[in-house]
Amino acid sequence: MPETVRAEVLARMTEFDVAVGDVIAEAGRDATRIFQVVSGYVRLTGMHEDGSQALITIYVAGNCYAETAMISRRPYNHTSIAMVPSRIRALHERDFWQLYNSHSAIPEALCRKFAEAISWQFAAREMRATTRLRFQIAHMFVGFAERCLGENASKPIELDFPFTQSDIANIFDVTRQSVQREITYFKDQQLVEKRNGVWVVLDLPRLRRTS
Incomplete structure (x- = not known):
């Protein structure tokens, strides 16, 4: 305007x-x-x-x-x-x-x-109809991380607001078990983890490539 x-x-x-x-x-x-x-x-x-x-x-x-x-x-x-x-x-x-x-x-x-x-x-x-759930969730985390991005993108990025795996399931209209499976993958790949109830994006450049 x-x-x-x-x-x-x-x-x-x-x-x-x-x-x-x-x-x-x-x-x-x-x-x-x-x-x-x-x-x-x-x-x-x-x-x-x-x-x-x-x-x-x-x-x-x-x-x-x-x-x-x-x-x-x-x-x-x-x-x-x-x-x-x-x-x-x-x-x-x-x-x-x-x-x-x-x-x-x-x-x-x-x-x-x-x-x-x-x-x-x-x-x-x-x-949602054409992309695997893993890529959709990765894209979501990338968007959240970019909003919370500090000066150095190579450092872990804490997402400064709370949400749960059930919330993610609601966003994508899937089961919590499906979300949990993908979150486990991200943790195993050291892309995303949860510390004391706070989501942390560990490697934003790699997560971008996943999404």
Whole structure:
């Protein structure tokens, strides 16, 4: 968006801090705000039939979400939860609609975002249909590691947010046993390991070649 429009949007947003496990937006609630992650990580979760939560995606700094619920005037579809202490920006629906109707650049930007999201979903489905699970998981770890990348890519890279093998299984819609088999391979190849509950990418260049 033009810098003047972006500045006006930011001026209307409020910022707040959330602790680990805090619910930012809850599924079924009226969509009264849209959000942007300023720092930290936010998980978007759905619900299994047995009541357990399923990880859908992870939002990182800069990501915005909940615009589709706002524009379609429906409740939030999913629940967003802070994975680590995070800072969030929020834009109230009143301000959203005033800005939306005042600046054509906003609906144009949202249209591009939605089109890109649809394209990404098709690409992700194609990858899952045509690529081995090992490569998909490696690609995921590479993406996470690059977000947490320090100055020296040859050193082990700690992923500074928590997720489990069950979360990975939910992301790729496979069994936990299938994920465990691939994680064992990565550990045996000294590519990825878990230390004190934290995932560590041991060799990012080699992992890139795997993905």
